[in-house]
Amino acid sequence: MKYLLKNRDLEGTIKLIYVDPPFFSKADYSASIKLESEAMDDIPTIRTSAYNDKWQEGMAEYLGNLTFRLMLMKDLLADDGCIWVHLDWHAVHYVKVIMDEVFGEKNFVNEIIWQYKSGGSGKRHFSRKHDTLLFYAKTGAYTLDPGTEKSYNRGFKPYRFKNVKEYKDELGWYTMVNVKDVWRIDMVGRTAGERTGYATQKPEALLTRIIESCTAEGDLCADFFCGSATMPAVCEKTGRKWIACDEGALAIAASQKRLSDADFTILTDDEKLRGKSGRLECAVDITAAGVSDSSIAEIKIIDYAPPMRSLPLGREMKDVVRDVKAKDPLQLIDFWSVDFSYDGAVHRPDKCFCKGKGVIETKCSRIIREQGSISIRAIDIFGNVTEKIVEL
Ligand SMILES: C[S@@+](CC[C@H](N)C(=O)[O-])C[C@H]1O[C@@H](n2cnc3c(N)ncnc32)[C@H](O)[C@@H]1O
Structure with missing residues (x-):
């Protein structure tokens, strides 16, 4: 980010920043590498670390790291741009306070709940089945097209209100309303075509909704914790320009593989x-x-x-x-x-x-x-x- 600001003159130019940083989960995310070779029988699966979300000095260290980066993101963001920070119950409440400080309470637009089905269940707590995305604008000049979605009528029956257009599908009667702040989108399935195998990969459908609601074709988007490059992959499909970065070697490799049809430049930190x-x-x-x-x-x-x-x-x-x-x-x-x-x-x-x-x-x-x-x-x-x- 410092490089983009100093050497590329990109201050105030990015329309959408989406980041999905480590969640303060205190976990070590691994990758399994299965090799096949005609010259060898059954090669044992190689297990290695993809990235680490453990913080010796706890929450203070985690927040310190993130805050510094959020401040650089603010400098890169366009005046009519917005930023989305994807987290879960571990740290989102602390990061909300920091976002208020860095971006201003008045620029808080939404808390989006992404609800999914997969993952474990709990006996000492209710099963945790959602992530939280904090959506902030840089200024009041941000642009947003929330789009519309189906809203089923109570009992799936028609209301027959005057001037309200109603529709019917196999479930029953519904109206079309502006998209609400709880999003039910499936996680990336084991057999899904978009699956890269990278730990914590997010679904393209989630990124498509964010990108299409906040940007237009040709706009510049960025993801500074890109993992397996879900955000750039969706930018490619929807005609947006993108910048992506990650500090993990496996993430960079997964990203380059996923984006092999795209036209892009790779910058590396030789040190x-x-x-x-x-x-x-x-x-x-x-x-x-x-x-x-x-x-x-x-x-x-x-x-x-x-x-x-x-x-x-x-x-x-x-x-x-x-x-x-x-x-x-x-x-x-x-x-x-x-x-x-x-x-x-x-x-x-x-x-x-x-x-x-x-x-x-x-x-x-x-x-x-x-x-x-x-x-x-x-x-x-x-x-x-x-x-x-x-x-x-
Ligand atoms: C939750 S994953 C992102 C997954 C991604 N959204 C996807 O769909 O594949 C978080 C990523 O942040 C990266 N990361 C952690 N600390 C970082 C840092 N200081 N700078 C850049 N990337 C970092 C990790 O390597 C990891 O790939």
């Missing part, structure tokens, strides 16, 4: 990535295309070794990874992309490849006109990024 890159071996062939002065660049991924020392795994799991490295190393790559006209600073993918069921494309080619450099970037199954620059 944080230091020591976390693996070793990528590729063959690059340049041949004359036979037309004017262009050439064909052909790239083949040959080998990959992850940064074993920095993997967040115990000894047993590291042995599984070593075994895969020895027998079928390319299984450790989850996603790779090529920027055929690398500018020396930012990797802008021209071609991206995701691993499907145990299979990843290893070759790609393209006609190139300039003699510059090519950047090849691989993300492994743990989210480690390894970049190889080839000077032509």
Whole structure:
């Protein structure tokens, strides 16, 4: 956020900020990685941490971290923009007070209850089946189209009021009313097409409602705790521009995979990535295309070794990874992309490849006109990024 303010001049430009930060759940969210390889029988599932929501100094530390970020978000937000903070019972009441302080009590628009069915049940408390979203405007100039929804009549019978239009479906009679503040939307199901496997992924239907009610096509939206990129994925589908960030390697990897059809730029914090890159071996062939002065660049991924020392795994799991490295190393790559006209600073993918069921494309080619450099970037199954620059 500091970078966007200082280096990109984006102060006051973002129309919608949605954030779904850690909830102060005191949990460690894990990821299970199941590899398949023709060269190996039944590889044990690798379990690793996706992100941690434990705070040594408790609520004060959690709120301190969030407050600082909310203040930067306020600077980025447009005067007619709004911000949504997605939380649950653990911290929402404390964060409400902070939001009042940062954004102003008068700019509080709604407390949206997102009600769902899945999750556990309780015996010492009523089952917790909702999250709370705090919706604030930056100023009174915000825009909102709440949309409409069905409201069933009592007993599903017609009221026959004068000037009230009534409709009937298989359940019975209803009227259309402006959308209310309790939203019943299903969680992402185990077999849903949109499921990425990332812990705490939110449904696209929830984000679609938020984005469509507060923004128009072409508006800029941002999510600074994007996880598996639900917000950018919905922005892509609804024609909004987006900025997304996350500090977790697995989240960034899941996001890049989910957005592989989108046209976007990846900015990385090189300091944080230091020591976390693996070793990528590729063959690059340049041949004359036979037309004017262009050439064909052909790239083949040959080998990959992850940064074993920095993997967040115990000894047993590291042995599984070593075994895969020895027998079928390319299984450790989850996603790779090529920027055929690398500018020396930012990797802008021209071609991206995701691993499907145990299979990843290893070759790609393209006609190139300039003699510059090519950047090849691989993300492994743990989210480690390894970049190889080839000077032509
Ligand atoms: C609840 S998840 C977001 C899930 C997301 N909405 C989705 O649909 O996939 C919270 C995310 O916040 C990220 N996170 C935690 N602390 C962060 C920080 N200081 N900066 C950026 N991201 C952070 C975690 O890595 C995690 O991916």
